[in-house]
Amino acid sequence: MSKDQEINETSAVQVNGIVFSHKDISKVVDAFYRKVEHDPILKVPFRSVHDWPEHIKRLTHFWWIRFGGKPYMFSHYNPVTKHYFAGFNQEFLSHWLNLFHQTLNEKLSPQQAMIWKTISEQMGQGLSIRNEHFKKEYENKRFKSNR
Ligand code: HEM
Numbered sequence: 001m002s003k004d005q006e007i008n009e010t011s012a013v014q015v016n017g018i019v020f021s022h023k024d025i026s027k028v029v030d031a032f033y034r035k036v037e038h039d040p041i042l043k044v045p046f047r048s049v050h051d052w053p054e055h056i057k058r059l060t061h062f063w064w065i066r067f068g069g070k071p072y073m074f075s076h077y078n079p080v081t082k083h084y085f086a087g088f089n090q091e092f093l094s095h096w097l098n099l100f101h102q103t104l105n106e107k108l109s110p111q112q113a114m115i116w117k118t119i120s121e122q123m124g125q126g127l128s129i130r131n132e133h134f135k136k137e138y139e140n141k142r143f144k145s146n147r
Contacts, residue, residue: 007022018112084131101117
Protein backbone atom coordinates (compact mmCIF):
# COMPACT_ATOMS: atom_id res chain seq x y z
CA MET A 1 0.00 0.00 0.00
CA SER A 2 1.45 3.39 -0.92
CA LYS A 3 1.72 6.00 1.85
CA ASP A 4 -0.84 8.23 0.08
CA GLN A 5 -3.51 5.59 0.66
CA GLU A 6 -3.12 5.76 4.45
CA ILE A 7 -5.12 9.01 4.46
CA ASN A 8 -8.83 9.04 3.86
CA GLU A 9 -11.65 11.49 4.42
CA THR A 10 -12.23 10.30 7.96
CA SER A 11 -8.60 10.54 9.11
CA ALA A 12 -8.47 13.18 11.80
CA VAL A 13 -6.21 15.02 14.25
CA GLN A 14 -6.98 17.00 17.38
CA VAL A 15 -5.62 20.41 18.27
CA ASN A 16 -6.38 21.46 21.86
CA GLY A 17 -9.31 19.08 21.87
CA ILE A 18 -10.75 20.39 18.59
CA VAL A 19 -11.05 17.75 15.86
CA PHE A 20 -9.89 18.45 12.30
CA SER A 21 -10.47 15.81 9.67
CA HIS A 22 -8.06 15.60 6.76
CA LYS A 23 -11.00 16.72 4.64
CA ASP A 24 -11.42 19.90 6.77
CA ILE A 25 -7.80 20.80 6.16
CA SER A 26 -7.84 20.04 2.46
CA LYS A 27 -11.05 22.01 1.82
CA VAL A 28 -9.60 25.09 3.56
CA VAL A 29 -6.27 24.91 1.74
CA ASP A 30 -7.96 24.29 -1.58
CA ALA A 31 -10.42 27.20 -1.22
CA PHE A 32 -7.71 29.53 0.10
CA TYR A 33 -5.27 29.04 -2.78
CA ARG A 34 -8.10 29.36 -5.31
CA LYS A 35 -8.61 32.83 -3.86
CA VAL A 36 -4.86 33.56 -3.78
CA GLU A 37 -4.49 32.60 -7.42
CA HIS A 38 -6.91 35.38 -8.45
CA ASP A 39 -6.20 37.90 -5.71
CA PRO A 40 -4.86 41.17 -7.19
CA ILE A 41 -2.24 41.58 -4.42
CA LEU A 42 -1.22 38.01 -3.60
CA LYS A 43 -1.06 36.69 -7.13
CA VAL A 44 2.10 38.78 -7.60
CA PRO A 45 4.36 36.98 -5.06
CA PHE A 46 2.65 33.69 -5.96
CA ARG A 47 3.61 33.89 -9.63
CA SER A 48 6.43 31.41 -8.80
CA VAL A 49 3.76 28.73 -8.40
CA HIS A 50 3.09 27.06 -11.73
CA ASP A 51 1.50 23.85 -10.51
CA TRP A 52 -1.38 24.89 -8.23
CA PRO A 53 -2.75 21.36 -7.58
CA GLU A 54 0.74 20.29 -6.46
CA HIS A 55 1.10 23.39 -4.25
CA ILE A 56 -2.30 22.68 -2.66
CA LYS A 57 -1.30 19.05 -2.02
CA ARG A 58 1.99 20.12 -0.39
CA LEU A 59 0.32 22.76 1.76
CA THR A 60 -2.49 20.41 2.84
CA HIS A 61 0.18 17.98 3.97
CA PHE A 62 2.10 20.82 5.65
CA TRP A 63 -0.90 21.81 7.82
CA TRP A 64 -1.82 18.16 8.47
CA ILE A 65 1.62 17.44 9.98
CA ARG A 66 1.67 20.85 11.71
CA PHE A 67 -1.53 19.75 13.46
CA GLY A 68 0.13 16.53 14.59
CA GLY A 69 -0.93 14.20 11.76
CA LYS A 70 1.40 11.47 10.51
CA PRO A 71 3.41 12.45 7.39
CA TYR A 72 2.05 10.62 4.36
CA MET A 73 4.06 12.04 1.48
CA PHE A 74 7.69 12.90 0.95
CA SER A 75 8.13 16.60 1.46
CA HIS A 76 10.81 18.90 2.69
CA TYR A 77 9.69 22.44 3.49
CA ASN A 78 11.96 25.44 3.31
CA PRO A 79 9.57 28.31 4.03
CA VAL A 80 12.05 30.97 5.18
CA THR A 81 14.15 31.01 2.01
CA LYS A 82 11.10 30.65 -0.23
CA HIS A 83 9.25 33.49 1.45
CA TYR A 84 12.25 35.78 1.39
CA PHE A 85 12.63 35.34 -2.38
CA ALA A 86 8.84 35.71 -2.83
CA GLY A 87 9.16 39.21 -1.31
CA PHE A 88 7.48 38.42 2.03
CA ASN A 89 6.64 41.59 3.98
CA GLN A 90 4.12 42.87 6.56
CA GLU A 91 1.68 44.13 3.96
CA PHE A 92 1.55 40.78 2.16
CA LEU A 93 1.29 39.01 5.50
CA SER A 94 -1.70 40.98 6.74
CA HIS A 95 -3.43 40.52 3.41
CA TRP A 96 -2.62 36.77 3.46
CA LEU A 97 -3.98 36.45 7.00
CA ASN A 98 -7.20 38.35 6.15
CA LEU A 99 -7.93 36.12 3.21
CA PHE A 100 -7.00 33.00 5.17
CA HIS A 101 -9.26 33.94 8.09
CA GLN A 102 -12.09 34.68 5.69
CA THR A 103 -11.68 31.17 4.26
CA LEU A 104 -11.60 29.60 7.73
CA ASN A 105 -14.91 31.33 8.59
CA GLU A 106 -16.47 30.07 5.39
CA LYS A 107 -15.33 26.45 5.64
CA LEU A 108 -15.12 25.50 9.33
CA SER A 109 -17.01 25.59 12.60
CA PRO A 110 -16.40 28.71 14.76
CA GLN A 111 -14.19 26.74 17.20
CA GLN A 112 -12.10 25.22 14.45
CA ALA A 113 -11.76 28.61 12.75
CA MET A 114 -10.72 30.30 15.98
CA ILE A 115 -7.90 27.92 16.80
CA TRP A 116 -6.53 27.86 13.26
CA LYS A 117 -6.61 31.70 13.17
CA THR A 118 -4.50 31.82 16.31
CA ILE A 119 -2.02 29.29 14.93
CA SER A 120 -1.74 31.13 11.60
CA GLU A 121 -1.12 34.45 13.36
CA GLN A 122 1.64 32.89 15.45
CA MET A 123 3.19 31.33 12.37
CA GLY A 124 2.98 34.67 10.56
CA GLN A 125 4.89 36.32 13.41
CA GLY A 126 7.45 33.52 13.40
CA LEU A 127 7.91 33.85 9.66
CA SER A 128 8.37 37.64 9.95
CA ILE A 129 11.10 37.28 12.54
CA ARG A 130 12.88 34.55 10.61
CA ASN A 131 12.52 36.53 7.41
CA GLU A 132 14.27 39.53 9.02
CA HIS A 133 17.14 37.32 10.22
CA PHE A 134 17.48 35.67 6.83
CA LYS A 135 17.44 39.09 5.12
CA LYS A 136 20.27 40.41 7.34
CA GLU A 137 22.43 37.31 6.80
CA TYR A 138 21.79 37.12 3.08
CA GLU A 139 22.38 40.83 2.43
CA ASN A 140 25.48 40.76 4.60
CA LYS A 141 26.93 37.83 2.62
CA ARG A 142 26.12 39.54 -0.68
CA PHE A 143 27.78 42.74 0.52
CA LYS A 144 30.95 40.85 1.55
CA SER A 145 31.15 38.92 -1.72
CA ASN A 146 30.83 42.17 -3.71
CA ARG A 147 33.82 43.83 -1.99
C1 HEM B 1 1.12 32.64 8.28
C2 HEM B 1 1.39 32.93 7.01
C3 HEM B 1 2.00 31.94 6.05
C4 HEM B 1 2.23 30.59 6.19
C5 HEM B 1 1.95 29.69 7.38
C6 HEM B 1 2.84 30.15 4.95
C7 HEM B 1 3.25 28.85 4.70
C8 HEM B 1 3.88 28.44 3.56
C9 HEM B 1 4.49 27.15 3.37
C10 HEM B 1 4.58 26.04 4.42
C11 HEM B 1 4.97 27.09 2.12
C12 HEM B 1 5.71 25.92 1.45
C13 HEM B 1 7.19 26.15 1.55
C14 HEM B 1 7.97 25.08 0.81
O1 HEM B 1 7.49 24.56 -0.19
O2 HEM B 1 9.08 24.77 1.24
C15 HEM B 1 4.66 28.34 1.48
C16 HEM B 1 4.96 28.67 0.19
C17 HEM B 1 4.80 29.92 -0.34
N1 HEM B 1 4.38 31.06 0.31
FE1 HEM B 1 3.65 31.14 2.18
N2 HEM B 1 2.94 31.21 4.08
C18 HEM B 1 2.46 32.32 4.72
C19 HEM B 1 2.40 33.59 4.21
C20 HEM B 1 2.82 33.96 2.97
C21 HEM B 1 2.83 35.31 2.48
C22 HEM B 1 2.41 36.57 3.25
C23 HEM B 1 3.31 35.27 1.22
C24 HEM B 1 3.56 36.45 0.31
C25 HEM B 1 4.76 36.80 -0.07
C26 HEM B 1 3.61 33.89 0.91
C27 HEM B 1 4.11 33.42 -0.30
C28 HEM B 1 4.43 32.10 -0.57
C29 HEM B 1 4.87 31.62 -1.85
C30 HEM B 1 5.01 32.44 -3.14
C31 HEM B 1 5.11 30.26 -1.72
C32 HEM B 1 5.51 29.25 -2.82
C33 HEM B 1 6.95 29.25 -3.10
C34 HEM B 1 7.21 28.25 -4.23
O3 HEM B 1 7.06 27.05 -4.00
O4 HEM B 1 7.55 28.73 -5.32
N3 HEM B 1 3.30 33.11 1.99
N4 HEM B 1 4.01 29.16 2.39
